[in-house]
Amino acid sequence: MAYKITEECTNCGACESECKNEAIKKGETIYIIDPERCTECIGWYESSKCAELCVLNACVPDPAHKETREQLLAKWKKIHPGKTPQAT
Numbered sequence: 147m148a149y150k151i152t153e154e155c156t157n158c159g160a161c162e163s164e165c166k167n168e169a170i171k172k173g174e175t176i177y178i179i180d181p182e183r184c185t186e187c188i189g190w191y192e193s194s195k196c197a198e199l200c201v202l203n204a205c206v207p208d209p210a211h212k213e214t215r216e217q218l219l220a221k222w223k224k225i226h227p228g229k230t231p232q233a234t
Contacts, residue, residue: 148181149194150208161196161205167225170196176204181211188215189222189231 148169151161155176162170162177167190169183179196186194186207196205213221222231 147186147213148184148208148211149179149186149196149205150181150211151177151179151196152204152206154202154204155200156202156204160199164195164199166190167222179205179208181208182221183225184211185218185222185225188218189226191232 151170153176157172157176159172159177162172166187167183167185169180169185170177171180172178187196194205197203199205219231223229
């Protein structure tokens with residue numbers, strides 16, 4: 147499932163620069179994650195980098211966007227056509 151950023155976000159921006167899918171953008175009050183671009187880092191890494199980086203635990207799985215590993219990998223391939231995933 148895609149991740150989301152909770153109200154605990156302090157707008158440090160560490161997660162935005164780490165997201166290779168460009169799914170994280172600065173919102174009006176906190177950073178936001180576009181669920182159409184979030185693959186939980188499937189295709190790049192074995193785990194979600196935004197969640198690992200956030201010392202406030204503000205990056206959490208979004209239960210409104212449940213996806214299987216296969217669906218996340220298919221989304222990654224759509225976002226990055228012609229590339230080979232580094233981690234699956």
